[in-house]
Amino acid sequence: xxxxxxxxxxxxxxxxxxxxxxxxxxxxxxxxxxxxxxxxxxxxxxxxxxxxxxxxxxxxxxxxxxxxxxxxxxxxxxxxxxxxxxxxxxxxxxxxxxxxxxxxxxxxxxxxx
Amino acid sequence: xxxxxxxxxxxxxxxxxxxxxxxxxxxxxxxxxxxxxxxxxxxxxxxxxxxxxxxxxxxxxxxxxxxxxxxxxxxxxxxxxxxxxxxxxxxxxxxxxxxxxxxxxxxxx
Numbered sequence: 757x758x759x760x761x762x763x764x765x766x767x768x769x770x771x772x773x774x775x776x777x778x779x780x781x782x783x784x785x786x787x788x789x790x791x792x793x794x795x796x797x798x799x800x801x802x803x804x805x806x807x808x809x810x811x812x813x814x815x816x817x818x819x820x821x822x823x824x825x826x827x828x829x830x831x832x833x834x835x836x837x838x839x840x841x842x843x844x845x846x847x848x849x850x851x852x853x854x855x856x857x858x859x860x861x862x863x864x865x866x867x868x869x
Numbered sequence: 870x871x872x873x874x875x876x877x878x879x880x881x882x883x884x885x886x887x888x889x890x891x892x893x894x895x896x897x898x899x900x901x902x903x904x905x906x907x908x909x910x911x912x913x914x915x916x917x918x919x920x921x922x923x924x925x926x927x928x929x930x931x932x933x934x935x936x937x938x939x940x941x942x943x944x945x946x947x948x949x950x951x952x953x954x955x956x957x958x959x960x961x962x963x964x965x966x967x968x969x970x971x972x973x974x975x976x977x978x
Contacts (some may be wrong), residue, residue, distance in 0.1 A: 789965050791965065798970065811888075811964060853880075858966060863911070
């Protein structure tokens with residue numbers, strides 16, 4: 757189904773530590789999205805990119821999260837100082853356009869102790 | 870979950886039976902995607918819909934943008950259909966997909 761690759765699958769961090777996860781979109785997909793899915797199945801859009809440029813991000817992402825999609829390297833999402841409330845499944849998706857079918861990776865499950 | 874309401878929240882089906890899942894939208898959805906999330910967390914694409922109907926094997930989905938809803942029909946349920954089904958809508962105002970809270974489906978022999 758999807759060819760989006762995410763690493764690592766699991767990540768365990770202490771509060772205040774940095775947490776970094778990576779995503780390789782499907783080949784030929786210029787648009788990348790990051791979502792957070794919490795234990796209550798609530799999905800939150802975090803940020804999206806078209807090639808290397810940020811299209812939109814929410815406030816939370818602007819303040820504690822940093823993300824980039826450098827050319828010829830995996831995209832990454834990093835939490836600068838992890839909090840317990842950041843424990844969630846982080847999903848990366850890619851698509852052919854900003855309003856097109858999205859394909860998801862298997863996710864990185866972050867646990868903040 | 871307020872903008873995209875999924876029902877029911879959980880469903881138990883006997884193998885071989887049929888059922889329907891529904892999403893109601895309080896946003897002006899332009900496209901809808903349906904996913905099945907397996908126990909490992911992977912989201913499997915089932916349907917991508919502009920207004921209309923699509924069918925794939927035992928699954929059939931409809932998106933009615935005028936009445937703001939989408940349905941997913943499962944025919945002849947099999948054990949491997951178990952998992953959590955999510956619908957997600959796109960609209961012209963929000964970036965990314967707006968997801969419902971899912972329908973947890975359990976198929977038993």
